[in-house]
Amino acid sequence: MTTLAKVEPLIRIKELSKQYRMGGETLNALDKVSLTVEKGDFLAIIGPSGSGKSTLMNVIGCLDAPTSGEYWLDGAEVSRLKENKLADIRNQKIGFIFQGFNLLTKLTAIENVELPLIYRGIPAKQRKQQAIEALKKVGLEERIHHRPVELSGGQQQRVAIARALAGNPPILLADEPTGALDTKTGKEVMGFIKELNALGHTIILITHDIEISHQAKRVVKIMDGKLNEEGGGQDELHTSI
Amino acid sequence: MNFIQAFKMALMSILSNKLRSLLTMLGIIIGVTAVIALVALGQGATKSVTEQVESLGTNLLTVNILGRGTTSTLKVTEAVAIADKVEGIKYIAPANSQSTSVKYGTNTKTVSIVGTNADYALVKDYKVATGRFLAQIDLDVYQKVAVIGSTTATDLFGFGSPLGEYILIQGTRFKVVGVLEEKGDSTTGSNDEVVMIPETSAERLFKSKGVRTIYVQAETPEVIDSVVTGLEAELSDHFRGNTDSYRVFNQSDALSALTSVSDTLTLALAGIAGISLLVGGIGIMNIMLVSVTERTREIGIRKAIGAKKRDILIQFLIESMMLSGLGGVLGIGIGIGAAKGASTVFNMDIQFSINIIMVAFFFSVFIGVLFGMFPANKAAKLKPIDALRYE
Structure with missing residues (x-):
């Protein structure tokens, strides 16, 4: 069984489609997409707006359910799960890093980082410890009691990364993590994400910026709801399944 | 998520917007104040009437x-x-x-x-x-x-x-x-x-x-009824069944008539005050609905990082429950003060009953749950992607 578990990739998406109905017309946001992500991978999904990359991110992040197809996450089929199960999966398997940081402005840094652990039901003492550890990883142990408004954009994004890290999820899902930052802090944050990948975290990065996508180990292009592996092409993508 | 955590969150949210919270609570505060003060005055009046009649001799x-x-x-x-x-x-x-x-x-x-x-x-x-x-x-x-x-x-x-x-x-x-x-x-x-x-x-x-x-x-007042029966039997005997020849008047009948009048009055007062509590509850629902809309993004974030429907529901329910409960506590305090003030100014008897105070408190909490249900459910039903996209 152990050998089997090893060959099973972290994410295996097979012929996944997502359709939206808009005023009677059906819109194929994702059209039979197949994708595999191995443990420790650093994948960038690149595409212009309207290409379906947000939909893909929502599906990968278990925020949205696909219309058809299979989605195996960490050895479990999740595409047909109910909302509460999906919430559990989001809580335990995925760490979100959003473009707009999405921190709760009324809470301090540590309270924000604690949030996923609260929903996981971890007791207060252990929670605090884990949150402080995560904030240490992003180098913000000095500012744990600051509110988001008292932090710079880069620091806020680092708090958000700490929040994603706190629950120790197998996947970090970053949606335009540098989109709201200036070039310099953006570079810092990207450097930081790369560091995390080097530490063994699996990272999926969604961006429209080619330069940023080049920092990933692997780049996948999305266009009109269809995926294309950059360089390698469709074949390689299928061979990896 | 446990309840202590939910209470902490709710408290934080209430304290972060003090003026609004206070204004939201105002309806409940006024309602509970009215209940406590009016019932205290009503029961005081009942008590003084009862005492007066009792001084005539209930037996x-x-x-x-x-x-x-x-x-x-x-x-x-x-x-x-x-x-x-x-x-x-x-x-x-x-x-x-x-x-x-x-x-x-x-x-x-x-x-x-x-x-x-x-x-x-x-x-x-x-x-x-x-x-x-x-x-x-x-x-x-x-x-x-x-x-x-x-x-x-x-x-x-x-x-x-x-x-x-x-x-x-x-x-x-x-x-x-x-x-x-x-x-x-x-x-x-x-x-x-x-x-x-x-x-x-x-x-x-x-x-x-x-x-x-x-x-x-x-x-004793307890044997009054049997004495009345005995007297009537004796008198009926004496007057050979002519019940029009005598009348037995019971002092306690007068007493119960008086108390029932003032009890009805107290009930009416409590009813009017209860309506204002209901209005207060609608106020809470109104603000909670606004709050849910305002905090759509927060709800989206919470859901994205793993909050379940239940967690969001409980969060908002506890918040509205706390608002109304806190309003209830303040109302009880002000109500007791108001009744005491009125009793000194107008020289009226007052009587507080712990039952009424408890009922007022729990009713206000219940109002919070009742009127928080709709906004909380609205919040819990939000889809995470829609909520996250909300600006």
């Missing part, structure tokens, strides 16, 4: 004998004998009263002359200031003695001592043997403008046979 019964013509009315001895036949009677006092003029020297006074026996003082709670009250022997030998009320004494004798003096009642001389203590007025008139003479002498004086009224005091 007192009055029997009026109407009779079937003069001959078949009840004789004194028969009336007193009832006490031995009916269980639970403590005192029994037959009384014949008539309003007539009393003369001493040149002073004339119209007073109520009561022909009665020794028990009358006990039943009617009269106390003798000087001298003695009537005794059974006075009745037996048709003594012409009188016990006079305090007002009658000062009216007729001024500051002189009436004891041993003779007064004229309808021309007949009666010796004053006792003066009563002052008792004050009651609904039936002055209690101090009276002259009491032996029943038998009164019958002779007024040339009327039999007893017109019997005052009965039961041993």
